[in-house]
Amino acid sequence: MLPELALGRLDRLALRRSDGRWIQRSAQDPSTFIVGVSGGDVFADQGLLCDARTHLPEAAELLLIGSVQGTTHIAATFPAPLPGFRSLREIGAALSADQAAVATTAVALHQWHRTHTHCPRCGTATVLAMGGWERHCPQDGSSHFPRTDPAVIVVITDSADRLLLARQAVWAPHRFSLVAGYVEPGETPEQAVAREVLEEVGLEVGQVEYLGSQPWPFPASLMLAYSARARATDFEVDGREIEEAMWVSRTELPSLLAGGTLLLPSRVSIARRALEQWFGSALED
Ligand SMILES: [Zn+2]
Structure with missing residues (x-):
């Protein structure tokens, strides 16, 4: 009794998260899959995630999602969904287990960044770190982690x-x-x-x-x-x-x-x- 959102074979590449240069380089590499994410929406066609590389906004933040069968997946955040973005709620059941794992992680992480922009201790704007798996406060040095x-x-x-x-x-x-x-x-x-x-x-x-x-x-x-x-x-x-x-x-x-x-x-x-x-x-x- 395991739905598709729980079955994906996603290697989350946790050891790469601290290597910002590797993440930047990987995002430029055409063999990397760029997942477009905006709120609860992902860039997709029918039941398939589509590479969002050609539509990438200038100020997109990069979130290291991980590797599926040797292909690195990096999510890029879009300030607003463009045509071609679909709600994960709507298309989740049609995605493969692997793509569902990627999309679920991208949406969850992006939602956290959108709603946790400031330090809960001192109110200073925090900055994204560790490939999107932390936010840091430049004022008091505290680290904040995505929650579930x-x-x-x-x-x-x-x-x-x-x-x-x-x-x-x-x-x-x-x-x-x-x-x-x-x-x-x-x-x-x-x-x-x-x-x-x-x-x-x-x-x-x-x-x-x-x-x-x-x-x-x-x-x-x-x-x-x-x-x-x-x-x-x-x-x-x-x-x-x-x-x-x-x-x-x-x-x-x-x-x-x-x-x-x-x-x-x-x-x-x-x-x-x-x-x-x-x-x-x-x-x-
Ligand atoms: Zn702070």
Whole structure:
């Protein structure tokens, strides 16, 4: 149960990050693949990343992403998406595992740079360092590192092995997914599973099991998928984050989908893969 965003064979070339001259030289080398990135968008055509070398803006910052099967990949930041840029959310499911790993890393790193421009200690503008894997404060010399925020996503089942689907108030009508939430400081992911399920749908769970993980750079999450068996079937949605929930059986699910009364999370998400693993096969939208 590993979605494409978790499978790529990307060598992150960590030992090259301190060599700014090597990164500059590699970016000039036509055999290097330049990944165009702008916010959550990447330069791509259909399900394929395209080399953005010929469109490179003057002030592009270079982020060393790594090597895939011997080809160095460097991301170049664009101040605004040009025609040809596509949202990673939109095309992620169509990318190969390797390209998804590259695009996910580029988007995650770029989003961090965009939102962490100043030193949290003294407020001075920081500068990019280590091929994009750090920012340094010229005033107090502090280093700052890209962050990723762990979040749990839960396949909740009852004693009849039905699945609990939940709907957030902010989602489009009929869109349902799994219960999810951030791991809090001082908490294990398993504790976060129990807390989030209790908070959002009022159920206690036993037997929490890890299923798999997926980087989710919107903007900086690492999704950890778990299964959890509910101790009861009567749920109570919190009415704030979760507006509605329902138990579904494997026999009910296809007809709900066919009838249009249920829309599933995107194919690119671990929520979809976890749900399909419970179901036993891929599901049509
Ligand atoms: Zn500072």
